Structure formats: structure tokens, C-alpha cells
Amino acid sequence: MKQDEIALSDIARLVFGQNPPTFLLEVMGRAVICFVLIIITLRLLGRRVASQYTLFELSAVVTLAGTMGVPLLDDKRGLLPPLVIIVSLLALQHLAGHLSLGSRRFDRLLAGGERVLLDEGRLKLETLRATVLSREKLFSLLRGRGVQHLGQLSRIYIELSGALTLIWSDTPRPGLAIVPRGDHALIAAMETGEHQVCASCGNLADRTTPADSACHGCHAHQWLPASASLEE
Secondary structure, three states: OOHHHOOOOOHHHHHHOOOOOOHHHHHHHHHHHHHHHHHHHHHHHOHHHHOOOOHHHHHHHHHHHHHHHHHHHOOOOOOHHHHHHHHHHHHHHHHHHHHHHHOHHHHHHHHOOOEEEEEOOEEOHHHHHHOOOOHHHHHHHHHOOOOOEHHHEEEEEEOOOOOEEEEEOOOOOOEOEOOOOOOHHHHHHHEEEEEEEEOOOOOEEEOOOOOOOOOOOOOOOOEEEEEOOOOO
């Protein structure tokens, strides 16, 4: 459209665009067809797509959304090209699934692998950086699972879908409190007098460790009193 053809007072163009009002009926029909195609495609992609996405499945869904967006509103685009893309997408999904069943290496190459976020109460900061997960976000998720401090856990795994799997320790020990730092009363009630922990990774050390010493796990120099869980 040329610049001299644009006018803010042209209400009909703002509402209907350059197409006649009857095109809205065609848009409704296209929307119904696209919606049905999306539902059918998601069912054929597998049940996991409806719950947690892997990287491959998320890529498939984004491709599906992009495929349907243009022909939904463009009267110059037919519905056959998106249908061809959908068929190709389904074929690629089923081929990848078949190859993944036959080769564990291909499956890990395609979807990645599980990562360890915590080992015996100590955070693996390199894994947090690699997964672009902040400590604050992790602590928020752990609080929602009933965790009070890191010493309660033996392992935390981050799964392919991004979900967290917690392995509780059979012998809990003092650890880094994950309650909000502004809750001073609760933090004071949880503190123990025998140990301190690295404020960065949660590495446990004796109370006699000098305050300016470096953490053996992450080489940070900030220490906090270790915390124990409160009785329920």
C-alpha cells in the first residue's frame, strides 16, 4: 500500500483491511480447518506433547504455529502448502522416534540428557549456568516441593522436559537455607551453631573455617550459618 493511501480516518480499512467484509466468513472457515489440523497433528505427534515438551517437540509445535499463521489471514495463500508441511513434520517426528529407539546415542544427540543440579547438598553452578536457571528460580521451585534447606537433598536432576527430580537424603545434614532472605525470624530459627555454608553453592564447612577462606566447591568467599529443617 502506498503512503498516500494510508489514512487514520479510513475506519473500513482499519477494521476489514483491504479485503471485502465477506472475507471474514472465509477467515472463520480457515480458522476451523486450521484448528482441526492442529488438534489432529498434536495427537499424532504423541501424548508427551500435551504435557511436557522436549526440545524436538517444542520445535515441532513452533513450526506448526508458524505454518498455520500465514494462510489463516492471507487470502492469497491456500491451505495445501501448510498441509504438506504438517505431513513432513509428522514423518520427521516418527522417523526421529524410530531412530531414538534404536540408538541411545542418537536420542541423547537429539534431545540432550539429564543434568545433575545438586550433589549431596551442594549446587553444581556450572549446570545452573548451562541450563540458564538462576538460584532464585531453583529455590522457588524447591520451596514449592517442601524443601527448607539444601542439606535435605541428596540429588536434584533436571530432566529433558525441564522438570526437576528430587532425591531426598537418608541422612539429612545442615545446609544452605532456601527460604526468602527477608524472612529473618525463620532463618534465625533454622540456624545451627556448628557449621557454616557457602552462600554461593551451599558447600558445608565447620564453623571454625575462617570467614575470608575460599570455598572448595566454587571458590567464593561468602559464608552463611548452616540451617537445619524445622519440625513439622
